[in-house]
Amino acid sequence: MKNTPVIIDLQNISVSFDGTTILNNINLQIHDGEFVTLLGPSGCGKTTTLRIIAGFLQQDSGDVIFEGKNINGVPAYKRQVNTIFQRYALFPHLNVYENIAFGLRLKKMKEDDIKAKVQAMLELVNLKGFGSRNIDSLSGGQQQRVAIARALAVDPRVVLLDEPLGALDLKLRKDMQVELKNIQQKLGITFIYVTHDQEEALSMSDTVVVMNNGEIQHIGTPIDVYNEPANAFVADFIGESNILDGVMREDFHVEFSGMRFQCVDKGFGKDEPVDVVIRPEDIDVVPAGQGMLQGEVTSVTFKGVHYEIIVDVDNFKWMIQTTQKASVGDIIGISIKPDEMHVMKKSEYSGLYGDYSSFSEEFDELSDPTVVEEEEE
Amino acid sequence: MKRSSLAQKIINAPYILWAALFVIAPLIMVLYYALTDSTGAFSLDSVKQIGDYGGTFILSISYGAVATLISLVIAYPFAYFLAHTKANFQRMSVMLVMLPMWMSFLIRTYSWITILGESGVINSALGKIGIGPLPLLNNGGAVILGMVYNFLPYMILPLYTIMAKMDVRLIEAAQDLGCGKLQVIRKVVFPLSVPGIASGITMVFVPCVSTFYITQKLGGGQVNLIGDVIEAQFQTANNYNLGAALSLVLMVMILICLGVLNYFTDSDDEVNGGVLV
Structure with a gap:
């Protein structure tokens, strides 16, 4: 075009x-x-x-x-x-x-x-x-x-x-x-x-x-x-996202949740604070101890094509969409491939979206802007 | 529905009684007087005399038609522009339109005599600059003025209501497809306001045709319409039978006029749910 x-x-x-x-x-x-x-x-x-x-x-x-x-x-x-x-x-x-x-x-x-x-x-x-x-x-x-x-x-x-x-x-x-x-x-x-x-x-x-x-x-x-959403607002508005507070240590290396990860993003300043977006469907569930991070499952919802699992990793609640079954209380490991992390510059929207700690289906629907009738003049 | 039928009957009863007492009974009485003579025997004499008043009927309908047309020409643009102003201004203007109706119809008409008369407001003002006095009162023009003045609000209100309710997006859609301002009015606003025009015409034309007070006060006996003739039969000539026969014919003629009007606006009525205020 x-x-x-x-x-x-x-x-x-x-x-x-x-x-x-x-x-x-x-x-x-x-x-x-x-x-x-x-x-x-x-x-x-x-x-x-x-x-x-x-x-x-x-x-x-x-x-x-x-x-x-x-x-x-x-x-x-x-x-x-x-x-x-x-x-x-x-x-x-x-x-x-x-x-x-x-x-x-x-x-x-x-x-x-x-x-x-x-x-x-x-x-x-x-x-x-x-x-x-x-x-x-x-x-x-x-x-x-x-x-x-x-x-x-x-x-x-x-x-x-x-x-x-x-x-x-x-x-x-x-x-x-x-x-x-x-x-x-x-x-x-x-x-x-x-x-x-x-x-x-x-x-x-x-x-x-x-x-x-x-x-x-x-x-x-x-x-x-x-x-490649431009900021936390875009990441959150389009689809589900886990958005984490991170620091870009150097090109291709980002740190969040107290760990350093390989990624495919570059061009940020050294030690620049960033937002890291990880889509729920890009996260792999692995046995505890084998993943990059691990946490306790706090909620599991069957969605038909997949399960929607909320995992508490150091008080940050991740959403994961996976076909693997898990139960509430399980300790699971999670694994993310470098090209499935997307690093964004900080914006006015940083910190507002992307944490599922207050997540509930009902709340999500209430606060979902797509449900609200559009009435603009 | 069946269970509430008794309750419904009770609720409906006052209205049915009202209609029977004040609509159907008078109509039957009119019919009775029209078809009998002064002794109460069946007679078509009164009906036969109606032919003598053909001219008066035509004159009445002409006056009514002219007054209705003038009202429409004044009210339509007014309603259109009013409907496109701010809400506060609309509310105030509608109230001002209705304000004269808070006063007695008789007083409103009578006050025109003090405005138009030989020593009235206009002529004394003109006299000061050496003009007149002009014969403003006691002629056909004054009668038309009285009709338009008295019944204009009944034309404005239905037109305003229908225009205020009109979907702005229809006007935008017309502009979008290539309509200039005047074409929007001709192709969209006007056709959609036809039901309002029909109600307005009905509510102005009917009282105009049958009025007698306006003609007497502002026409000064120069303009004799069918309302005056009917009034005279009841009040002075004491010929109830002829008066009733004339009323009957007037009613039929008005019904025919409205029937013709409805024939032309029916299809639009259906579409818009027929707004009658």
Whole structure:
């Protein structure tokens, strides 16, 4: 994707409402044909970013560049971007056909061309024969498809998707993820997708932009943001992580939990304090005494594909996902390969995440930002 | 449902009684008087006389239509802009719109005489700069003014309600697909506000067509509408039968007008759940 030209370039975008900073100096380049996901918890500024690109909202400072041209102040209806809204926003006074034809009629297309285009769109979203149906008679998933068809019918250069699957149930959501990705690849147009669902972001995107508190935390491929998170926030928000306080003694050598380990990271200062991320599924359980560290099992939860084990090692509680069985009270050893430790620079988020000492399923769900309904303006 | 049917009957009883006493019984009485003569015997004489008042009916409907149209033209933009202002301002404005309704309808109408009259506020002001007095009162214009003034809130409120409830995202979606400001109004706001227009028209047109107080006070006998004729039959001519026959025809005509209106707005009513305030 990086070899295609930049289509949207956000430069130093800042926005605040009533004295509250919503976006703080956002810089983001989006390439033509790329599937970019803005990922973050409620109130992180991802929807605001989308609305600035759409033209519904003006930034306080900074520039929006579209194909090299500054489009600050260009109203939404003159921009070559189209939005698929969170709750579809279909016109209730028009049927499916007229909803999809809405933008085409504004372009003053010939009736024959409109008909052909609407039919093609209905086929694209698998709603052939639904043209004369009332919007109210459609299910949520069908309405979603009409919304997609309506936005794509006008041949946008960029499609903005604001949590488009948020109102659908899990099964339908998964199907639509695949379908949206297929449509995007088939048409080869740029998608900018807003979600708080990290799994959705990882499975659909070419590039994931992790945001928090109005700032971009990490821009990278899904593999990058998962394996090489930029800071403790990113590591914690995307998947489960054990995040330990460590010191980088020298290149390829990191110290944490009172032990020195080999790792694959370099380029830190000598004895620089760092955060070390170890994913629960990367940890091997070995008999006591044979591992690099050992501790007592405090909790075991069967998850289907694996067990989730919490191990207390010198008062730091690790989460381990393993197919090996252990029982509460067992002393087990743990072993980690050098390339499965990821060393990060200290950040404002250090120490806030990645320790499972207060871990309980219920608490996790309560505090999980992905469960909270997104309501941003 | 079956278990609560007795309770439901008890709850419904006052309303059914009310409707029977004050809606159905008067209607039957109107029908009775219209189809009898002064002795109480069945007669179509009163109904036959109605033809003499055809002109008055047409005049009444014309006045009602003009007043309703003017109300709509004033109320629509007002409601649209009001719905897009800050919440506090909206609340205050809605209260101001309703404020005149706290005063008696009679006083409100009467006060226009002191404004428009030959020695009224406007003419005395104009007199000071050497103009007039202008004949502002006792003509058709004053009657229309009185109708619009008195019934405008009934046009504004349903329009405002439907516009304030309109999903902002629909407007954004229209802009997104290429609508300029005016096209948004024409293609989205207007079609979606049709149920509000229908309720507003109903609530202004019906009282306008049947009014007699406004015509008497502001028309000064120059404008004789069907309401005046009906009132005269009951109050002065003492011809209840003709008065009832005229009322009956007026009712039927209003029903026909509303039926036509509903015919054009029905499909939208379904979609929007038919907002009637």
